[in-house]
Amino acid sequence: MDLSFSPTEEAFRAESRAWLEANVPRPPLPSGDTRAGFTAHLAWERALFDARYAVVSWPTEFGGRDASLWEWLIFEEEYYRAGAPQRVTQNGIFLLAPTIFEFGTPEQQARILPRMASGEQTWCQGWSEPNAGSDLAGIASKAVRDDAAGGWRLSGQKTWTTRGAFCTHLFGLFRSDPAAERHHGLTYFLVDLASPGVTVRGVERLDGDEGFAEVFLDDVFVADADVLGEPNQGWAVAMATTGSERGLTLRSPGRFLATAQRVIDLYHERGDDPRLRDRLIAAYIDAEAYRWQTFWTVTRLAEGLSAGAESSMVKVFWSELDVRLHELALELLGEHAELLDDAAGAWMKGYEFSLAGPIYAGTNEIQRNVIAERVLGLPRK
Amino acid sequence: MRFAFTDDQLAFRDAVRELLERECTPAHVRAAWTNDTGRVPGLWDQLTQMGIVGMLVPEARGGMGMSMADLVLLLEETGRTALPDPIVETAALGAALVDHAGQTLAAGHELVPWADTADVIVTAEGRFDRARAELVPRDSVDGARRVFEVRGTPEPLDAAILRAAFVRGVIGTAAQQCGLAQRMLDMTAAYAKERRQFGVPIGSFQAVKHHLANARIALEFARPLVYRAAVTLDPVHASMAKSKADDAALVTARAALQCHGAIGYTTEYDLHLYMKRAWALARSMGDGQLHRDRVAGAVLEPRSMPA
Numbered sequence: 255m256d257l258s259f260s261p262t263e264e265a266f267r268a269e270s271r272a273w274l275e276a277n278v279p280r281p282p283l284p285s286g287d288t289r290a291g292f293t294a295h296l297a298w299e300r301a302l303f304d305a306r307y308a309v310v311s312w313p314t315e316f317g318g319r320d321a322s323l324w325e326w327l328i329f330e331e332e333y334y335r336a337g338a339p340q341r342v343t344q345n346g347i348f349l350l351a352p353t354i355f356e357f358g359t360p361e362q363q364a365r366i367l368p369r370m371a372s373g374e375q376t377w378c379q380g381w382s383e384p385n386a387g388s389d390l391a392g393i394a395s396k397a398v399r400d401d402a403a404g405g406w407r408l409s410g411q412k413t414w415t416t417r418g419a420f421c422t423h424l425f426g427l428f429r430s431d432p433a434a435e436r437h438h439g440l441t442y443f444l445v446d447l448a449s450p451g452v453t454v455r456g457v458e459r460l461d462g463d464e465g466f467a468e469v470f471l472d473d474v475f476v477a478d479a480d481v482l483g484e485p486n487q488g489w490a491v492a493m494a495t496t497g498s499e500r501g502l503t504l505r506s507p508g509r510f511l512a513t514a515q516r517v518i519d520l521y522h523e524r525g526d527d528p529r530l531r532d533r534l535i536a537a538y539i540d541a542e543a544y545r546w547q548t549f550w551t552v553t554r555l556a557e558g559l560s561a562g563a564e565s566s567m568v569k570v571f572w573s574e575l576d577v578r579l580h581e582l583a584l585e586l587l588g589e590h591a592e593l594l595d596d597a598a599g600a601w602m603k604g605y606e607f608s609l610a611g612p613i614y615a616g617t618n619e620i621q622r623n624v625i626a627e628r629v630l631g632l633p634r635k
Numbered sequence: 636m637r638f639a640f641t642d643d644q645l646a647f648r649d650a651v652r653e654l655l656e657r658e659c660t661p662a663h664v665r666a667a668w669t670n671d672t673g674r675v676p677g678l679w680d681q682l683t684q685m686g687i688v689g690m691l692v693p694e695a696r697g698g699m700g701m702s703m704a705d706l707v708l709l710l711e712e713t714g715r716t717a718l719p720d721p722i723v724e725t726a727a728l729g730a731a732l733v734d735h736a737g738q739t740l741a742a743g744h745e746l747v748p749w750a751d752t753a754d755v756i757v758t759a760e761g762r763f764d765r766a767r768a769e770l771v772p773r774d775s776v777d778g779a780r781r782v783f784e785v786r787g788t789p790e791p792l793d794a795a796i797l798r799a800a801f802v803r804g805v806i807g808t809a810a811q812q813c814g815l816a817q818r819m820l821d822m823t824a825a826y827a828k829e830r831r832q833f834g835v836p837i838g839s840f841q842a843v844k845h846h847l848a849n850a851r852i853a854l855e856f857a858r859p860l861v862y863r864a865a866v867t868l869d870p871v872h873a874s875m876a877k878s879k880a881d882d883a884a885l886v887t888a889r890a891a892l893q894c895h896g897a898i899g900y901t902t903e904y905d906l907h908l909y910m911k912r913a914w915a916l917a918r919s920m921g922d923g924q925l926h927r928d929r930v931a932g933a934v935l936e937p938r939s940m941p942a
Contacts, residue, residue: 255638255639255640255641255866256636256637256638257636257863257866258636259636260636324636518935522935531931531935532924532931534931534935535928535930535934536878536927538930538934539875539878539879539927539930540856540879542860542875543857543860543875544856546638546859546860546862546863549636549638549859550638550639550858550862552636553636553637553638553639557639567852567856570852571852571855571856619841619845621848622844622845622848622849623841623845625852626838626843626844626847627844629848629851630820630824630848630851631824631828632828632836632838632839632843633828633835633836633838634839635839
């Protein structure tokens with residue numbers, strides 16, 4: 255056991271901390287889930303990219319610094335510690351990119367990744383459909399082969415697409431073999447939302463932001479070069495993406511350690527209410543537990559082992575911890591919790607966002623089924 | 636950073652697991668409920684010969700001079716098998732308090748388990764030779780955990796040594812709770828695969844799956860805190876570990892009983908052997924509330940760090 259970071263890693267932490275302290279926007283940017291806020295966030299993403307902090311773990315040729323998983327975790331801790339903006343590029347850099355590294359051709363990697371890292375192209379997810387939510391294999395949107403044009407024609411509707419109204423591109427699954435059922439006959443496509451036949455309609459979320467969108471596709475042409483992985487093998491490709499979504503890449507421990515510290519600060523500001531002390535400390539311990547569980551997992555990943563269905567345990571844990579932390583903050587605020595027009599408004603908005611956690615990336619009910627079946631070996635039926 | 640055990644540490648764990656699976660079966664634990672000594676005859680000697688009992692004792696006093704990080708996985712195994720012996724007290728808490736590696740040590744606050752087996756007894760008041768202490772037996776819900784009140788006049792112990800000893804005892808107890816949680820989870824997952832109602836295994840029902848998933852999650856996030864504390868020996872880290880490990884054991888005990896249904900509510904079935912140990916350990920070496928208070932002392936009132 256060696257629980258210390260190396261001098262190189264500590265130097266990277268110090269360098270990251272100094273840069274973030276000097277550069278994090280003050281006052282905080284408006285929500286990135288609004289049109290104006292999204293534009294402001296893209297300027298921040300560009301600043302991160304220019305300083306080579308946008309995608310630290312990526313290879314240098316694509317805009318990263320070849321940082322190890324450890325350094326990536328350190329950067330995340332520093333990022334949230336500094337109160338830096340949400341990453342509006344997250345669904346590209348944290349979800350699609352690992353999938354492109356695994357399944358993409360060299361041409362796709364060279365064409366897509368640098369533009370994603372700089373924020374020039376922004377990516378949203380096209381998974382859910384009106385009749386396919388938790389049951390993702392129920393996807394009905396179609397891809398029809400167009401041999402003459404060397405590609406596919408997509409039709410159907412995607413929904414709950416986060417920041418779909420602002421992003422330039424969408425990645426998602428479409429049914430390419432009408433004879434196949436469920437997990438078979440699906441293909442993973444990369445779609446330019448400026449293509450003819452695409453209509454995007456923003457949908458206001460619980461928190462009042464236009465953070466959701468419905469995406470309608472009517473005979474939208476996508477070239478073969480924008481198929482990720484093999485045609486009809488899209489389910490396996492998509493599972494790599496959802497593994498990233500549930501696991502540590504989307505929501506690393508730094509985020510919850512920072513939130514726990516902010517709730518502790520609020521606890522002191524509000525006069526150390528002894529009734530909340532025990533629950534506050536229990537939540538703080540949970541944030542620490544997530545940090546050390548991550549270090550445990552990353553040691554395994556660094557030694558070449560895979561995480562697998564454990565990512566479902568991680569997703570349940572961080573999403574429910576996030577709700578508890580925000581509930582505590584609202585209790586500390588008391589009557590002021592409902593106000594949106596002062597600093598406390600950030601906590602209510604944060605609470606609303608935390609409530610999405612147990613729903614997105616596969617509901618926690620589905621995750622618990624996955625844990626029972628794949629970790630504990632209980633029967634599906 | 637390398638947060639993982641070495642191959643040697645894992646091999647030692649496997650050897651201890653093999654011994655205890657053979658020599659500390661549910662039948663052995665059950666026998667300890669009613670036999671004269673409350674222990675598994677001969678097992679303590681085997682553990683001593685393997686070097687576990689004196690693992691942390693300096694070589695100059697006949698031990699192996701190893702670390703809590705070497706011991707913690709072995710203590711987890713003693714939890715998994717509900718070993719009815721003062722192994723945490725002797726091997727972890729007592730390592731700096733025994734005169735030599737051959738001694739057995741019992742320890743506790745108001746109740747001292749297995750005090751009758753010990754050469755040395757340690758409480759918050761100090762250290763007793765067993766021959767000079769008066770032991771008043773009490774009746775524990777866990778029949779394989781013989782507990783005593785200890786009366787007499789102890790020799791005082793250095794407060795810093797006592798505090799460090801307690802931290803090791805806390806970490807060791809937390810490790811046992813993880814082992815107990817694993818045992819109850821394994822038993823219940825196996826039962827849920829076998830037991831059929833409405834024509835299907837009960838493990839196919841979402842309600843059962845979710846109980847067991849919650850237990851598995853609790854264990855997943857308790858273990859790393861226990862292992863971290865075993866390396867740092869930091870009292871705050873130990874308190875985090877005990878709080879989460881107790882939660883994992885208690886949540887699992889509840890889920891295990893519920894998923895077993897009435898068979899789990901009998902003493903003929905083995906589940907109670909492990910569940911009752913978990914109940915007892917959750918209030919031993921400080922309960923979750925005490926340990927969260929200690930963490931709060933460090934995190935919320937940094938100028939009054941807990942001892």
